[in-house]
Each structure stands twice: as C-alpha cells, then as structure tokens.
Amino acid sequence: MPFLRNAWYVAMWAQDLTDTPKPQRILDEPLVFYRSSQGDIRALADACPHRYAPLHLGKIIGDRLRCQYHGLEFDGDGACVRNPHASGRIPPGARVKAYPAVEKHTLIWVWMGDGPGNPADIPDFSLFDTADPAVVSRREWMRMHAHYYRITENLLDLSHATILHEGVLGNEEMVAAKINLEQSGTTLKVSRFNQTVPPPRLYDLLFRRDGAAVDVWADIRWDLPGCLLNDTGATTPGGKRSDGTGVFGAHFLTPETETTTLYHFAAVRQNPRAWGEPIDSELRVLLSELRHEAFDAQDRVMIEGQQRNMDDAAVDKRKPVFLEVDAGPVRFRRIMDELIEKERAGLVEA
Ligand code: FES
Ligand SMILES: [Fe+2]
The missing domain is CATH 3.90.380.10 (Naphthalene 1,2-dioxygenase Alpha Subunit; Chain A, domain 1)
Incomplete structure (x- = not known):
C-alpha cells in the first residue's frame, strides 16, 4: 500500500530535537533532523553518499552537517560543500536529498512530497502555542x-x-x-x-x-x-x-x-x-x-x-x-x- 507523499508529517515534538542530529525513519525512508546554528530545522537523507555512513552520527557545524566518518560536509539543501581531503575537490553528485521541514505548534513537521510544501497547509494545532x-x-x-x-x-x-x-x-x-x-x-x-x-x-x-x-x-x-x-x-x-x-x-x-x-x-x-x-x-x-x-x-x-x-x-x-x-x-x-x-x-x- 503506497503512502500519501504530498503531506506534512509530524517527525517529533520540537522539545525532542536538541543540539544533536536526530534520526527518524518516515515513510520507510531514513531521515536525519538537526537545528542549524540559526535555529532553522533541517532534514536530510540519513546516508552519506560516500560509503553510506549514517549522517546522524555527524556533527552540526553552523548550517552544515558533517559526516563523522571522513568529514564531508553538507548544507541544509543537501549539497556537499566541503571535502577536507587532499585537493578538496567536491565530486559531482555528492549530495543527499533534503526535505522541507519546519517547527510549528511545538512540533517538527516534514514535507515528504514534491516541491517545497506550504507550511500554511499544516493543520491548526495552535492551542499548543498559547x-x-x-x-x-x-x-x-x-x-x-x-x-x-x-x-x-x-x-x-x-x-x-x-x-x-x-x-x-x-x-x-x-x-x-x-x-x-x-x-x-x-x-x-x-x-x-x-x-x-x-x-x-x-x-x-x-x-x-x-x-x-x-x-x-x-x-x-x-x-x-x-x-x-x-x-x-x-x-x-x-x-x-x-x-x-x-x-x-x-x-x-x-x-x-x-x-x-x-x-x-x-x-x-x-x-x-x-x-x-x-x-x-x-x-x-x-x-x-x-x-x-x-x-x-x-x-x-x-x-x-x-x-x-x-x-x-x-x-x-x-x-x-x-x-x-x-x-x-x-x-x-x-x-x-x-x-x-x-x-x-x-x-x-x-
Ligand atoms: S562515509 Fe561520509 S565522508 Fe565517508
Ligand atoms: Fe483508545
């Protein structure tokens, strides 16, 4: 039975996303969530394109998530923006899938569909805000x-x-x-x-x-x-x-x-x-x-x-x-x- 993709899903309570990356499997896909140093919510596929190490074992550096195996760094859009080795060349295709994610009504929501998603479509749970x-x-x-x-x-x-x-x-x-x-x-x-x-x-x-x-x-x-x-x-x-x-x-x-x-x-x-x-x-x-x-x-x-x-x-x-x-x-x-x-x-x- 396929899942509905174009929808906002609750990933976790916002209180449970602290200062370390957090893995969460959603629609049978491995995701990792983290807060950038600016406080934005990021969600990436939880597998590094180099040898598939879990990115949730990595480190948050500003807006980036560093793979803790060999140090490739990915930005919030999933693009590899730093290779610490030798030439520093970033191989083409070094990116992971990024998922739109927001914090709203004390929850972390993730859009699993096409395009950026519209946070206004998240159902009203504002009672948790007030x-x-x-x-x-x-x-x-x-x-x-x-x-x-x-x-x-x-x-x-x-x-x-x-x-x-x-x-x-x-x-x-x-x-x-x-x-x-x-x-x-x-x-x-x-x-x-x-x-x-x-x-x-x-x-x-x-x-x-x-x-x-x-x-x-x-x-x-x-x-x-x-x-x-x-x-x-x-x-x-x-x-x-x-x-x-x-x-x-x-x-x-x-x-x-x-x-x-x-x-x-x-x-x-x-x-x-x-x-x-x-x-x-x-x-x-x-x-x-x-x-x-x-x-x-x-x-x-x-x-x-x-x-x-x-x-x-x-x-x-x-x-x-x-x-x-x-x-x-x-x-x-x-x-x-x-x-x-x-x-x-x-x-x-x-
Ligand atoms: S597995 Fe991520 S940098 Fe090597
Ligand atoms: Fe019940």
Whole structure:
C-alpha cells in the first residue's frame, strides 16, 4: 500500500530535537533532523553518499552537517560543500536529498512530497502555542507495531472508549451514543454525545469529583494524513459545555514503515477548574498517566493484535463486518484512497 507523499508529517515534538542530529525513519525512508546554528530545522537523507555512513552520527557545524566518518560536509539543501581531503575537490553528485521541514505548534513537521510544501497547509494545532504550560500534559510518543491506518481508525471510532477504556474514558452506559459525521474539504469531524451518564474516571477527576451523572461530548477532528484533535469533556446534565470542563487530546500518526507507526500525543485541559494545590499538580500528572495507560496498555495491545490478524494468511478476511461506528473510519479510508490514487496517476500538483 503506497503512502500519501504530498503531506506534512509530524517527525517529533520540537522539545525532542536538541543540539544533536536526530534520526527518524518516515515513510520507510531514513531521515536525519538537526537545528542549524540559526535555529532553522533541517532534514536530510540519513546516508552519506560516500560509503553510506549514517549522517546522524555527524556533527552540526553552523548550517552544515558533517559526516563523522571522513568529514564531508553538507548544507541544509543537501549539497556537499566541503571535502577536507587532499585537493578538496567536491565530486559531482555528492549530495543527499533534503526535505522541507519546519517547527510549528511545538512540533517538527516534514514535507515528504514534491516541491517545497506550504507550511500554511499544516493543520491548526495552535492551542499548543498559547496554552498555559500548567494545563498541558506531557508531550509523549510511542512506537506502535501497526499500520497508521489502524490507529487512525481507532481514533475516528470513539465508541471504542466505552468498551476498551471502560471506567477511565467511558462506560457501558455510554455505548449507545449517536454519532455524527461531517466532512469539510478533506477534514473530517466525528462527534458523539452522551446525556446523563455516570462520569468516566478521568472526566470525574477533572470536573466535579463526586461521581454524579454528567453529559459527555467528544468531537474528534481528522486532518490528513494522521493528525487528530479530540475536543472532549463533561458538563452537568442539560448544561452548557462552557460550564463543564475537559481536554483537547492531540494525536499525530506518522508511518515509520509499512508495519510501524510513530505515535505522538499530548493533551491540553480546556476550561480547567482550579482545585488548588495539591490537586492541580496531581491532576497534571494523572492526566498524562491515565492517557498513557489507556493508549499503551489498552489501545496498543488491541491494535497490534488486530494488525497481526489482518496480516495472518490463516485468518479469513473475505467478509468483513461493518457497524454504524465505522462511519468515520470508512470515510477516512475513502479520502486517503482517492488522494493516493490521484498521486499515483500524477494528477497532484505540488
Ligand atoms: S562515509 Fe561520509 S565522508 Fe565517508
Ligand atoms: Fe483508545
């Protein structure tokens, strides 16, 4: 299955690109990222054209990256600009591929398509630029052994929270929610709403801490290729959202290979209640821990197992079953399939 190329992919959280080159495999290609001394983000193919040494073992010199095997130096455009040996002659063809890369919304993004890419096409996650650090969870990542479509389908079908994350993020009483799907261009929004249900643990901790019934909303936005923002929270039954509280959960899925995904995530509390100390500090830690636990111990186990079955020739996959909850995942696949087909046919202008 080919990847969509003309798209901005999240390479890493900006906080994780420090003063040393960092390798990251994206769309099954080895890349190396570094910050120039001017602070610009550079992304090059992670293999020196002389003997293919990994460039991420190299040194940053101003805007250049020096291969630490024999010292060829490459500029931010991937051109070899210095050969320290003998004549200093730079052999023709001594260059590596350069990828457009930018820092935006506290993330490093890379354009894997043709041309320079337009950073204005990066979906809006400006909440990370403006949020009070006290209400932002840890910015984390994990590697999942599944194609990134599996994780996108998981997130676009939030009904799974009521079963797979029972207790923490959902419960039995929330299973039967109505689902609404909207599409605007290539952006999708899948919404669920539950009226007067017992509060899942995380929502209760953030909202009232008394176990009383609540209304729960969840509106998840998807932008290609794998960028999701879940606006979710709880309020008093029949009350306004603005009287409730919740989180914006951001999820970024980047194909590392056909079979592994780089999954970056973080949450920002919305309309947070001030409980005072020590509860506010505890909440910050708990928000990270409960979400990490749900994604790592529950989603990961289920999705990786699902992927293994899908890859298992002994599993009969001729008659897949569809449910109402699949509306979002099915639409997402249709959009991706069309875009990839257009790219394949050469109909996409960069
Ligand atoms: S392998 Fe990079 S300079 Fe020789
Ligand atoms: Fe989940």
